[in-house]
Amino acid sequence: MKKIESVNDFVIKFANVNGSGSASANQMFAKGVFRSGIPVSPKNIFPSNIQGLPTWFEVRVNEKGYLGRREGIDISVAMNPQSYGEDIKELRSGGYLIYDSSWKRDFGREDINVLGIPLTELCVNEFSNPKQRLLFKNLGYVGVLASILEMDKDIYITLINEQFKGKEKLIEPNVKALEIGYSYAEENFKGLCDIKVNKSDKTEGLILTSGNDAAGLGCVYGGATFCAWYPITPSTSLAESYSNYSEKLRIEIGTDKNKFAFIQAEDELAAIGMTIGANWNGARGFTATSGPGISLMSEFIGLAYFAEVPSVIFDVQRGGPSTGMPTRTQQSDLLACAYASHGDTKHVLLIPSDPKECFDFSIEAFDLADRLQTPVMVLLDLDLGMNDWSTKEFDWDDSKEYDRGKVLSKEDLDGMEKFGRYLDVDGDGIPYRTYPGTHPDKGAYFTRGTSHDEYARYTEDGDKNAEVLSRLLKKYQTASELVPKPVFNQEESTSSIGIIYFGSTDCSMQETLDQLDEENLNVDAMRLRAFPFNLEVWEFIEDHDLLFIVEQNRDGQMRTLIMAEGGIIPDKLVSILCFDGQPITASYIKNKINAHLSGVPAKIA
Amino acid sequence: MTYITKPINHHPRLETNKLGLTRRDYEGAVSTLCAGCGHDSISAAIVEACFQLSIEAYRVAKLSGIGCSSKAPAYFLNQSHGFNSVHGRMPSIATGAAMANHELLYLGVSGDGDSASIGIGQFIHCARRQLNMTYFVENNGTYGLTKGQFSATNDLESKSKYGDENLFPAIDLPSMAIQLGASFVARSFSGDRDQLVPLIKAAMCHKGFSLLDIISPCVTFNNHNTSTKSYDYIREHNEALSKPDFVPLGKEITTSYEPGESSEVSLHDGSTLSLTKLALDYDPTDKIIAIKNIQESQRDGKVLTGLLYADPSAKDLKEILNITDQPLNTLTQEQLCPGKSALKDINDNLK
Ligand SMILES: Cc1ncc(C[n+]2csc(CCOP(=O)(O)OP(=O)(O)O)c2C)c(N)n1
Ligand code: SF4
Ligand SMILES: [Mg+2]
Numbered sequence: 001m002k003k004i005e006s007v008n009d010f011v012i013k014f015a016n017v018n019g020s021g022s023a024s025a026n027q028m029f030a031k032g033v034f035r036s037g038i039p040v041s042p043k044n045i046f047p048s049n050i051q052g053l054p055t056w057f058e059v060r061v062n063e064k065g066y067l068g069r070r071e072g073i074d075i076s077v078a079m080n081p082q083s084y085g086e087d088i089k090e091l092r093s094g095g096y097l098i099y100d101s102s103w104k105r106d107f108g109r110e111d112i113n114v115l116g117i118p119l120t121e122l123c124v125n126e127f128s129n130p131k132q133r134l135l136f137k138n139l140g141y142v143g144v145l146a147s148i149l150e151m152d153k154d155i156y157i158t159l160i161n162e163q164f165k166g167k168e169k170l171i172e173p174n175v176k177a178l179e180i181g182y183s184y185a186e187e188n189f190k191g192l193c194d195i196k197v198n199k200s201d202k203t204e205g206l207i208l209t210s211g212n213d214a215a216g217l218g219c220v221y222g223g224a225t226f227c228a229w230y231p232i233t234p235s236t237s238l239a240e241s242y243s244n245y246s247e248k249l250r251i252e253i254g255t256d257k258n259k260f261a262f263i264q265a266e267d268e269l270a271a272i273g274m275t276i277g278a279n280w281n282g283a284r285g286f287t288a289t290s291g292p293g294i295s296l297m298s299e300f301i302g303l304a305y306f307a308e309v310p311s312v313i314f315d316v317q318r319g320g321p322s323t324g325m326p327t328r329t330q331q332s333d334l335l336a337c338a339y340a341s342h343g344d345t346k347h348v349l350l351i352p353s354d355p356k357e358c359f360d361f362s363i364e365a366f367d368l369a370d371r372l373q374t375p376v377m378v379l380l381d382l383d384l385g386m387n388d389w390s391t392k393e394f395d396w397d398d399s400k401e402y403d404r405g406k407v408l409s410k411e412d413l414d415g416m417e418k419f420g421r422y423l424d425v426d427g428d429g430i431p432y433r434t435y436p437g438t439h440p441d442k443g444a445y446f447t448r449g450t451s452h453d454e455y456a457r458y459t460e461d462g463d464k465n466a467e468v469l470s471r472l473l474k475k476y477q478t479a480s481e482l483v484p485k486p487v488f489n490q491e492e493s494t495s496s497i498g499i500i501y502f503g504s505t506d507c508s509m510q511e512t513l514d515q516l517d518e519e520n521l522n523v524d525a526m527r528l529r530a531f532p533f534n535l536e537v538w539e540f541i542e543d544h545d546l547l548f549i550v551e552q553n554r555d556g557q558m559r560t561l562i563m564a565e566g567g568i569i570p571d572k573l574v575s576i577l578c579f580d581g582q583p584i585t586a587s588y589i590k591n592k593i594n595a596h597l598s599g600v601p602a603k604i605a
Numbered sequence: 606m607t608y609i610t611k612p613i614n615h616h617p618r619l620e621t622n623k624l625g626l627t628r629r630d631y632e633g634a635v636s637t638l639c640a641g642c643g644h645d646s647i648s649a650a651i652v653e654a655c656f657q658l659s660i661e662a663y664r665v666a667k668l669s670g671i672g673c674s675s676k677a678p679a680y681f682l683n684q685s686h687g688f689n690s691v692h693g694r695m696p697s698i699a700t701g702a703a704m705a706n707h708e709l710l711y712l713g714v715s716g717d718g719d720s721a722s723i724g725i726g727q728f729i730h731c732a733r734r735q736l737n738m739t740y741f742v743e744n745n746g747t748y749g750l751t752k753g754q755f756s757a758t759n760d761l762e763s764k765s766k767y768g769d770e771n772l773f774p775a776i777d778l779p780s781m782a783i784q785l786g787a788s789f790v791a792r793s794f795s796g797d798r799d800q801l802v803p804l805i806k807a808a809m810c811h812k813g814f815s816l817l818d819i820i821s822p823c824v825t826f827n828n829h830n831t832s833t834k835s836y837d838y839i840r841e842h843n844e845a846l847s848k849p850d851f852v853p854l855g856k857e858i859t860t861s862y863e864p865g866e867s868s869e870v871s872l873h874d875g876s877t878l879s880l881t882k883l884a885l886d887y888d889p890t891d892k893i894i895a896i897k898n899i900q901e902s903q904r905d906g907k908v909l910t911g912l913l914y915a916d917p918s919a920k921d922l923k924e925i926l927n928i929t930d931q932p933l934n935t936l937t938q939e940q941l942c943p944g945k946s947a948l949k950d951i952n953d954n955l956k
Binding site for chain 1: 661662663664666668678679683684685686687688689690691694696697698699700701702703704705706708709726727729730734926927928929930931933934936938940941942943944945947948951952955956
């Protein structure tokens with residue numbers, strides 16, 4: 001029988017029924033590998049449903065640090081008979097199937113290794129409580145894995161102890177469940193599995209966390225005191241992260257009062273309205289949403305743009321259009337965000353590629369919003385937002401100061417002849433603002449979404465309005481100089497072929513680039529991190545004859561932005577598109593590139 | 606339409622308030638609304654109330670949605686920041702703003718279209734969250750700015766200027782607000798300054814959500830004789846619950862009433878609203894009686910005005926959310942950023 005052999009490099013997939021308590025056991029498995037010093041990228045593949053439907057959890061274990069999804073499963077932990085068919089199909093030849101053999105089954109494949117453990121029977125014998133019998137099957141298979149992968153079992157015992165800190169009564173039965181699986185495997189599966197986890201040191205300086213968790217924490221560090229939101233997958237956990245961290249880090253000593261306001265709004269219109277109101281009044285406020293929410297917020301986003309009110313909006317993108325695939329990933333809100341709202345509007349977008357960057361860009365977003373007095377949108381996607389990534393530790397420099405932008409104090413106003421809210425004093429397109437209540441008789445103005453002059457007065461003079469619109473374009477130019485620059489994979493361009501990518505594609509792209517390198521194909525690569533595009537972006541495009549733009553959407557939205565904003569000829573921009581809702585993989589990208597270069601057009605995914 | 610600044614030339618003998626300011630100091634730009642529009646009388650009443658209370662205009666934020674009514678904030682309190690937002694969404698702007706700085710006085714101005722149709726969701730939730738603000742609905746039963754369509758506060762039997770009949774029953778915002786937990790609810794009439802000014806003053810002194818539903822006739826589209834929001838109709842059908850008298854903190858109540866004829870509502874800031882009963886037997890602190898009175902008067906074809914309901918001890922949103930007394934917008938980076946040291950634990954927890 002063929003057996004896949006590998007050390008610290010494999011993909012394992014858990015198939016469960018959702019609502020069965022498997023998520024935390026699966027998470028614990030991944031964390032155990034991470035604690036063994038090997039980077040992991042767990043991905044939750046879940047239905048838009050609360051109980052009863054199939055759900056999967058896929059973990060890529062890779063010592064080299066490749067964290068993108070990889071096709072083909074090496075180990076399948078098939079705990080859901082409903083999905084056996086699919087689960088077996090994905091398993092690579094020589095792979096391992098772990099299943100609950102309380103009900104024996106022939107899987108009809110000769111080329112896989114079936115490891116059956118009667119988990120239900122074992123748990124029924126061991127536990128009397130029906131709920132526990134069900135729940136502890138999950139830890140049972142974690143025990144099996146610890147044994148066959150030759151992992152240090154104590155890591156899991158420690159994890160159980162940590163997880164049930166404060167609920168000590170639960171530790172013992174959980175450890176018991178782990179042991180049941182572990183000893184069964186020790187007795188029955190010895191030597192059957194050739195995939196191993198060996199301790200390593202590749203997770204030094206890394207943490208395991210999600211983009212949403214990181215962004216919520218970033219908002220705390222970035223000084224946000226206000227969050228209004230409306231629940232929507234996959235952004236909900238971002239707002240919750242902010243609230244949870246604030247509960248710990250933002251309580252006023254002595255009074256126990258909150259140095260933040262957290263409001264679950266009645267809808268996204270209210271959420272963005274509140275965010276704008278808070279920022280208008282000088283607090284740093286944000287909202288978090290997903291595509292449908294962006295659609296609802298659009299009218300208000302236009303107001304914030306035109307009236308020049310800072311605001312920070314997180315869009316954790318999911319599969320569209322419409323309600324689409326709420327629990328699958330896509331990068332398909334680029335155009336909806338970049339040009340959100342009616343009339344001529346353009347917005348600043350920040351596009352982080354891993355949780356560490358989510359943390360950093362959250363902080364950056366507040367500085368940019370205040371500096372530019374405009375909405376700043378941070379675009380994550382479901383894969384980045386909801387899944388745990390092995391990412392660099394969060395870091396904060398205590399000497400860093402918030403940039404609150406051009407805000408006039410009472411003293412500033414005292415020394416001024418005349419205040420004009422929308423006067424471009426500095427020539428960068430950014431005017432000065434005042435917070436309400438600052439000065440008894442100076443600095444008051446009327447914020448409005450109607451056409452206005454430099455003094456915020458209503459005007460129907462078309463030339464005046466055109467002047468304001470033109471100044472906003474100047475501000476947009478300034479924005480392009482302030483937003484994060486792209487990241488290049490080479491010090492200098494040496495190829496005529498370039499690859500442009502962004503966001504969560506990064507993890508797969510690093511692997512693609514190494515693969516292309518092994519094939520001796522010299523390409524340059526650039527990771528976009530923001531919109532509007534800065535000079536460096538245009539130079540890179542200028543420097544290459546052929547550019548692949550890798551995106552997780554159907555229409556090549558980033559390509560459209562590049563064409564529209566830079567007047568770039570479409571011919572040299574080739575789309576590589578993935579929009580099946582699964583995170584893009586390295587081999588997918590590589591195959592598309594190879595196909596195009598060998599003459600097969602790669603334009604259509 | 607362009608912006609017209611009013612020349613400010615103080616008459617030496619103009620009456621001044623405690624701050625040494627005259628009524629002119631509380632005015633805004635010249636109104637561009639139709640001559641005779643009820644909304645202008647409300648602006649004038651706001652000016653009067655702020656003058657009488659010696660309010661510092663720069664500590665006021667004026668917020669509105671879209672409509673003729675929502676333009677009104679431009680026509681009072683020039684020294685206040687204003688925010689003319691989008692149609693029906695003033696409550697959310699107010700919520701964010703008031704959370705950022707609870708120390709300002711928030712005046713929200715809206716219309717019946719703005720609040721009872723497109724923005725009814727925000728109106729409802731703002732009331733139930735007990736946002737500390739004074740919410741003016743300048744209620745003319747029509748969409749003035751878009752030229753006279755029926756609004757959702759228009760009465761069932763009412764006819765439009767062009768003879769069309771309104772087919773749907775009216776939404777009564779005060780009853781809704783009372784049910785939702787608003788803690789100060791009054792109805793008034795733009796043409797009854799004596800009633801309106803004390804109610805505005807009391808609403809502004811009240812801590813919590815104050816709704817003033819003010820019938821404010823639209824002379825251009827809804828003042829004809831088949832309208833139930835016309836000046837004549839309201840004058841004929843107005844049933845005032847009480848004659849309100851606002852007594853600021855520290856002042857004696859001087860007017861004497863026959864026993865049983867007056868009641869007093871002590872407001873959060875120590876001032877008092879004294880109410881001389883005119884019509885029904887009522888207790889403004891009883892929700893159930895308040896709603897019953899509104900319904901009965903509706904049944905009898907009357908427009909009930911005056912203070913309908915007040916709960917001066919209600920908690921407001923800031924208290925409900927347990928927010929610091931120091932306004933959030935004044936917290937410094939030092940007070941907000943946990944710094945590098947706190948990150949160590951956070952990172953360790955994620956390993
Ligand atoms: C999203 C949106 N839809 C429609 C309009 C058009 N509109 C402007 S004002 C208005 C109605 C205003 O009615 P009301 O709030 O009663 O104010 P009034 O003019 O009667 O004082 C409408 C429908 C708009 N500005 N925005
Ligand atoms: S149209 Fe009606 S509501 Fe609008 S300004 Fe004229 S009278 Fe007032
Ligand atoms: Mg109206």
